[in-house]
Every structure is written in structure tokens, then in C-alpha cells.
Amino acid sequence: MTTAVEAQSRSESLAADLASVIEAVQRSVVMVRGSRETSGSGVVWTEAGAIVTNYHVAPGPFAQVILADGSRIPARVTRRSTALDLALLEPEVAVPLPWNPAAVRDSADLRTGELVLAIGNPLGERNVATMGVVVTAPGAENPVRTAIVLRPGNSGGALADSSGRVVGIPNVVMPGGLALAVPTRAVQRFIAARHAAAARVRVVA
Amino acid sequence: MSAEEHANLLAALSADLADAVERASQSVVGVDARRRVPGTGIVWPEGGIVVTADHVIERHDEISLVTSGGHRIGATLIGRDPGSDVAVLRPASAAGRPAELAPAESARVGSLALAIGRTASGATSASFGIISAVGGSWRSMRGGAIDSYLRADLTLYPGYSGGPIVDASGRVMGMNSSHLAGGQSVALPTAVVRGIVDALVAHGRIRRAYLGVTSRPIEVPDALREKAHVDQQTGLLLLNVEPGSPADRGGLFLGDVLLAVNDRPVTHPEALQAALGADLVGKHVTLRLLRGGEVRDLSVTPGERE
Numbered sequence: 001m002t003t004a005v006e007a008q009s010r011s012e013s014l015a016a017d018l019a020s021v022i023e024a025v026q027r028s029v030v031m032v033r034g035s036r037e038t039s040g041s042g043v044v045w046t047e048a049g050a051i052v053t054n055y056h057v058a059p060g061p062f063a064q065v066i067l068a069d070g071s072r073i074p075a076r077v078t079r080r081s082t083a084l085d086l087a088l089l090e091p092e093v094a095v096p097l098p099w100n101p102a103a104v105r106d107s108a109d110l111r112t113g114e115l116v117l118a119i120g121n122p123l124g125e126r127n128v129a130t131m132g133v134v135v136t137a138p139g140a141e142n143p144v145r146t147a148i149v150l151r152p153g154n155s156g157g158a159l160a161d162s163s164g165r166v167v168g169i170p171n172v173v174m175p176g177g178l179a180l181a182v183p184t185r186a187v188q189r190f191i192a193a194r195h196a197a198a199a200r201v202r203v204v205a
Numbered sequence: 206m207s208a209e210e211h212a213n214l215l216a217a218l219s220a221d222l223a224d225a226v227e228r229a230s231q232s233v234v235g236v237d238a239r240r241r242v243p244g245t246g247i248v249w250p251e252g253g254i255v256v257t258a259d260h261v262i263e264r265h266d267e268i269s270l271v272t273s274g275g276h277r278i279g280a281t282l283i284g285r286d287p288g289s290d291v292a293v294l295r296p297a298s299a300a301g302r303p304a305e306l307a308p309a310e311s312a313r314v315g316s317l318a319l320a321i322g323r324t325a326s327g328a329t330s331a332s333f334g335i336i337s338a339v340g341g342s343w344r345s346m347r348g349g350a351i352d353s354y355l356r357a358d359l360t361l362y363p364g365y366s367g368g369p370i371v372d373a374s375g376r377v378m379g380m381n382s383s384h385l386a387g388g389q390s391v392a393l394p395t396a397v398v399r400g401i402v403d404a405l406v407a408h409g410r411i412r413r414a415y416l417g418v419t420s421r422p423i424e425v426p427d428a429l430r431e432k433a434h435v436d437q438q439t440g441l442l443l444l445n446v447e448p449g450s451p452a453d454r455g456g457l458f459l460g461d462v463l464l465a466v467n468d469r470p471v472t473h474p475e476a477l478q479a480a481l482g483a484d485l486v487g488k489h490v491t492l493r494l495l496r497g498g499e500v501r502d503l504s505v506t507p508g509e510r511e
Contacts (some may be wrong), residue, residue: 064487136328137329162216
């Protein structure tokens with residue numbers, strides 16, 4: 001039998017864990033404004049500050065990254081995939097910014113029933129967090145299906161696991177309370193392909 | 206401090222939930238017996254049977270189950286009760302591990318809960334929330350008298366009906382139904398399901414007593430209530446008495462106002478249905494009614510509803 005005090009301290013530490021995991025993920029999530037009046041979220045992916053977002057958030061050649069203090073940084077869209085609904089942004093800044101690249105986990109390891117957190121800027125509200133579960137484990141190929149509340153503007157943000165590691169980029173809300181995210185397995189392939197392409201360009205030059 | 210070092214309880218809870226889904230899913234089958242998305246079923250702890258929702262069974266033959274291992278096996282319908290939305294199937298071979306049931310009445314408002322389904326492709330699927338209400342007896346929208354119910358704030362995706370709602374340890378607390386309350390997520394507690402399942406295994410259906418009347422509530426005027434020494438505000442005006450029915454044979458007429466069945470007041474049609482339990486089939490029942498401004502008692506012998 002659990003006493004009320006024990007139960008309370010356990011749920012309090014659970015709540016504290018939740019808050020600190022969300023805080024950690026928030027440091028890697030930015031707001032993105034596309035060139036066609038689109039707006040959403042992005043995840044800082046590399047030390048150099050490359051940002052992953054959805055293609056539908058940044059469909060044009062340029063985008064703006066809006067930091068927590070409201071400052072706007074121009075960015076170029078250096079790679080895009082309409083099929084994956086992914087875009088890569090490279091901020092054009094002279095001074096290094098305190099980027100916090102996200103911790104990333106392979107989505108193929110996700111289990112059905114695991115807790116997940118979505119962090120983004122729905123409807124322009126910053127750093128909003130929602131919690132849900134993995135509805136169907138994605139395996140190596142499928143999108144991450146989650147039971148979680150997402151709203152417009154969550155797109156391009158982070159879907160993270162209970163340790164704060166990003167497992168997907170939320171991009172689609174289906175009718176009936178099902179949300180889909182691009183799995184990190186696909187994001188990593190997208191980024192690796194970019195590096196391969198860049199390397200080829202250099203060889204030719 | 207990194208998030209990973211700090212997040213011990215949250216990560217442990219997350220792993221527990223995934224474990225609960227994995228454990229419970231071994232007792233969860235897909236039930237393919239309709240044209241739309243298949244339903245879900247629970248491998249019942251006893252009897253080698255599978256329990257599912259009545260409304261996902263739209264055909265009697267060629268019912269197949271999809272096991273947690275992705276195998277497809279045949280099944281036959283043993284019994285069904287549309288009123289409580291429960292059906293029992295007999296699989297051609299073992300359908301999975303018998304489900305572990307949560308202790309009776311362990312579901313409390315605020316308890317963590319997972320709903321589990323099996324997709325058409327055989328994958329396990331789950332949603333998560335809390336028990337938001339534990340309700341007492343009610344009459345479902347499909348006419349069944351149900352002793353208690355669970356309501357949770359989780360999403361029942363298409364095809365989840367007939368599947369389990371489990372606790373954070375993966376033990377079955379109830380059977381999900383999207384049909385009992387007009388599309389809202391409701392679950393029948395396992396104790397309720399067990400009573401229905403036992404009756405279905407024994408008889409193939411749920412016995413209900415039957416009078417053969419159609420009625421609607423009508424206000425009993427104050428003067429008449431005083432005169433007839435009646436407490437209740439409403440009675441049931443009989444709009445139809447089926448020829449040859451128990452009510453007809455017992456001498457009930459169109460226009461009678463039914464007040465009570467065996468001293469149990471009937472103030473609305475659902476109360477009448479609730480009063481007509483299986484135990485009254487073939488027994489003498491005293492009906493109190495108003496006829497011509499007078500109270501009368503009539504003895505009627507209910508039949509069994511087909």
C-alpha cells in the first residue's frame with residue numbers, strides 16, 4: 001500500500017522529470033517563417049546550426065529563423081524533399097549563435113505505447129508541449145503514428161521520447177486524433193544524402 | 206544536468222507503458238467479420254474463447270482472427286448480445302495468450318489506461334489516457350441494461366471496438382466499445398463482460414423478459430395521484446399492445462397507464478425494460494396500472510424476447 005505522501009512525491013518527481021525533459025528539447029526548437037507566409041517550427045540538428053523543418057513550412061528558397069528573444073535570422077533552404085516533407089535550413093549568420101543541437105534517437109527503435117512529447121510553436125505560440133503515445137511502432141519505413149494533440153505550427157518541430165531525444169518531425173494531423181511524424185530514420189537519410197551530394201560537388205570543383 | 210540523467214521516472218513510466226502494451230497485445234486479436242476496418246478481440250482467460258464487440262460482427266461465416274503473431278485463423282460465433290455490444294467467438298485454434306484481468310474495481314478515476322487494437326495488417330496499436338469516469342448502472346443506446354461502465358479520455362481509433370482497455374501493467378480493465386454511447390469512448394468493466402460472456406456461452410444470447418407493449422411517459426395528474434394514492438409523477442401510456450403477446454393475454458389495453466412492475470415504479474420506457482429482467486420470464490408478474498381513473502393490479506406472465 002502506498003501512502004499519500006509517497007504517491008505525491010512520486011508524481012511530483014515525475015512532473016519535475018517531465019518539465020526538465022521538455023526544457024531540454026525546447027532549447028533545440030526554433031520558430032520558422034517561410035517565404036510564402038508559412039509558419040511553423042524547426043529543430044536544430046547540427047553544431048553548425050543547420051535546422052530541419054518540414055518542406056511545407058519552408059517551401060521557398062529562403063526562410064527566417066526566429067529565436068527565443070524574437071530576433072530574426074535569415075536562412076537559406078539548402079535541401080528539400082517534397083516526398084519526405086523535409087527541408088534543411090542553413091542560417092546566414094556571421095557570429096556563431098548558441099545553437100543546441102537536438103539529441104536524436106533512431107525512430108526504428110520506438111515501441112508501441114511509449115510516451116512521446118511534441119514541442120513546437122502551434123498557432124504562433126512559442127514552445128508549446130503536448131504529450132501522447134506511439135500508436136503504432138514505425139519500424140524502419142513507416143511514419144511515426146502518435147496519439148497526441150498537434151495544431152498548425154507544430155509542423156517541423158520536435159517529437160521527442162521520454163528522455164528528450166528527437167524521434168520524429170510532426171507534419172500531419174489525421175482526422176480522428178491521429179498525428180504523423182517524419183521518422184528520424186528518414187531525416188538522417190535525408191541529411192546524409194545532402195552531405196553526399198555536397199561532397200560530389202566539391203570533387204567536381 | 207542532462208535530460209537523460211534527470212528523466213528517470215518519466216523514462217521508466219514510458220518503458221512500463223510500452224511493456225504493458227507488449228504484454229497485453231499477446232492476448233489481443235484482430236476480428237475480421239465486416240467489410241470496413243476489422244475490429245479487435247480479447248483472448249478470454251477461460252474457455253478458449255475470444256470476446257469482442259457485437260457490432261464488429263457483420264457476417265456469421267468466414268469470420269477470421271489475426272493473432273499477435275500475424276497468423277490468420279478461423280472462428281465461429283458462439284453468441285452475441287447487441288444490447289451490451291458483446292459477442293463471443295470460438296477460434297479454430299489457440300488465438301493467443303489468455304488475457305490477464307485487472308482486479309475487480311481496481312479502475313479508479315485518474316488511473317492510467319491504454320486502449321489496444323490490432324490493425325488490419327496485424328500490427329499492435331495503442332492509445333493512452335486516464336480513466337475519467339467510473340459509472341453506475343445505465344441503459345446503453347442499444348438497449349442493454351449494464352451494471353457499470355468505464356469512460357476514459359483516450360482516443361478509440363477505428364477498429365478498437367472489442368479490444369481491451371488495460372492498466373499500466375497491461376491487465377485488462379474492460380472491453381472498449383464505440384457503439385454503446387453513440388461514438389464516445391466507453392468500456393464495459395471485465396466483471397460486467399464476464400457476466401454477459403458466461404450467459405452467452407451457456408445460452409448463446411442474453412435472455413430478456415417481454416410484454417409486447419409500446420409506451421411513452423405521460424404525466425399523472427395531481428388529482429389522479431391523490432385519488433389513486435400514487436407517488437410517481439409519470440407513468441407509461443400504452444400506445445400499442447401486440448396481439449397475442451403476454452400483455453394482450455394478460456388483459457392490458459391501449460390507453461392503460463402502467464405504473465409499476467412488481468411494485469417497482471416504471472416512469473420511463475427504459476425503466477420498464479430494466480424491470481423486465483430474464484428472471485421474470487415465465488413467472489407471474491403484478492402490473493399496477495391506471496385505467497379509467499382507477500388503480501388496478503393485473504397478473505401477467507412475460508415471455509422471452511426473441
